[in-house]
Amino acid sequence: MTRLIDLSVVTRHTPSEATPVTVDLLDHRTGATVLGLSPEDFPDGMAISNETVTLTTHTGTHMDAPLHYGPTSGGEPAKSIDQVPLEWCYGPGVRLDVRHVPAGEGITVAHLRDALAAIDHRLAPGDIVILWTGADELWGTAAYLTTYPGLTGEGTAFLVEAGVRAIGIDAWGLDRPMQSMIEEYRRTGDKGALWPAHIYGRTREYLQLEKVANLGALPAPTGFTVACFPVAVGGAGAGWTRVVGILDED
Known part of the structure; x- marks a missing residue:
């Protein structure tokens, strides 16, 4: 028997959205x-x-295409959401528990290695990794916009270079909260503090799944398939996506 678990939020007007x-x-x-x-x-x-x-293409659970990160990726024109290969949107799911990382902080390579070791999983090409921060418990409140950890640029490179094409997170964005990044940039003058996970996509192509939800409903961190096909909005950098966990149960 096949069981489907909805890993998406309902697209609606809410204090958890930055735009109406x-x-x-x-x-x-x-x-x-x-x-x-x-x-x-x-x-x-x-x-x-x-x-x-x-609404915007980044409202609700959605997928960011390489074009969102910049006009090129790896020296080639970056794919828009309608150009994303469907094969990148269906594959083995890997839920990494990073709920201990404080809000506003970066999810590092060390955090990712520890989370992988905890579930005895070695990343393989085609894995769809979803970061479990627990931030979706705040969905429906304004705190959802600002209270979550985000993936570092180094963490993004670690996953993508292992063959991961799609990285998801149960939070408003894959990077740290906007204000956290801007405050660091203003304090240090380091441009690398601004959206490093996104900007890594100018080096290698990958997809982001933002505002994923309900990861606690998955019975295990692996052993499920993720389907995350985006709406093909012509020439756009993102598209609304119904993310689903698929389990084959006896």
């Missing part, structure tokens, strides 16, 4: 007038509904 989400509803009765008919022309006095949604 608006949904304008065309209800079942009004839908008839758009077609030049009346509700009474339809069975049960109702036509069909529709919604107009205004």
